[in-house]
Amino acid sequence: AKNAGKNQVTVFDPDMRAARLEHSRLTTGLRHAISRQELTLNYQPVVDLNTGGITAVEALLRWNPTGDKPVRPDVFIPIAEETGLIIPIGLWVLEQACADARRWYEQYGVYVTVNVSGRQLRDESFSEAVLAVLRRHELPEQALVLEITESMLLATTSAETQRLISVLAKLREHGVRIALDDFGTGYSSLAYLRTLPVDILKIDRSFTTALTDVDHRQRTRAFTKAIVELSASLDLRTVVEGVESDDQASMLQQMGCPLAQGYLFSPPTPAARIDDFLRIAPWQ
Ligand code: C2E
Ligand code: CA
Ligand code: CA
Ligand code: CA
Secondary structure (H helix, E strand, O other): OOOOOHHHHHHOOHHHHHHHHHHHHHHHHHHOOOOOOOEEEEEEEEEEOOOOOEEEEEEEEEEOOOOOOOEOHHHHHHHHHHHOOHHHHHHHHHHHHHHHHHHHHHHHOOEEEEEOOHHHHHOOOHHHHHHHHHHHOOOOHHHEEEEEOHHHHOOOOHHHHHHHHHHHHHHHHOOOEEEEEEEOOOOOHHHHHHHOOOOEEEEOHHHHHHHOOOOOHHHHHHHHHHHHHHHHHOOOEEEEOOOOOHHHHHHHHHOOOOEEOOOOOOOOEEHHHHHHHHHHOOOO
16 A cells, blocks of 8 residues: 555565565474484585695584475574574584594594584583583594684673683683684674684685685785784684685685685585595595
């Protein structure tokens, strides 16, 4: 109707309705995902650009609902965060990743990195839970890296941010390392780099893509090189994400970037393939 306000129009918007239905269908499905054994982890190698060897693997969660097509993490992770389901799901991820990492760490010194949500970090029992999982799997703390993003630290109050930072610092005292993920996508990256207790810096894929983009490559190369150098001078290990071409890889290597991740080396892949990679070790 002519006088219908914006709110009235949206209520009857069929697309919105469909989206809401889909959202609640996914929420219901996600509640049963663990018990129905629909969750799996894939692992993506983190490669040493100088030797070509695998240094680490990043655990990436996959959800295959029974009798339905897979749902992408960008879709179900936000739902898991909203509903709090990320707490049990996050624990499942840690358990599985540590179970797999044990043999990789023992035989090859390869560590595992696990993505952590803000909701998990805010949970009072988080650091105890992490340390308990490590003990249960008899995995040394050095074999685990937790990936956080600066956006998850944008908590309501600075007191809360301080509390989260102290949780990270405590884990770090125990030997669990922290990686700052998606670096360069936020607004306050440099400020966080100065104050956060981190060991590893993961430069976001948007930088890698722009390295070979005709319009931006000059500035992007200068910028990326500066971050790699800054990171090294702060004694952080630098990983560049989203490397898809040989050109990008050699450019990054020339800049002195030690580690990279991306489809050029391997997409995220089941644990059994990682076992194969490590056993065959073609780079040795
Ligand atoms: P992320 O942590 O930034 O993970 C990197 C994403 O980039 C992954 O998407 C990976 O498959 C993709 N990727 C890797 N190499 C390339 C490349 O060369 N080119 C391109 N175009 N993409 C590449 P994925 O697996 O779909 O995960 C998306 C996001 O979901 C992750 O982003 C992470 O934020 C979240 N996520 C995944 N697993 C977990 C988890 O267990 N817990 C939590 N809290 N979040 C997770
Ligand atoms: Ca990550
Ligand atoms: Ca990332
Ligand atoms: Ca991300």
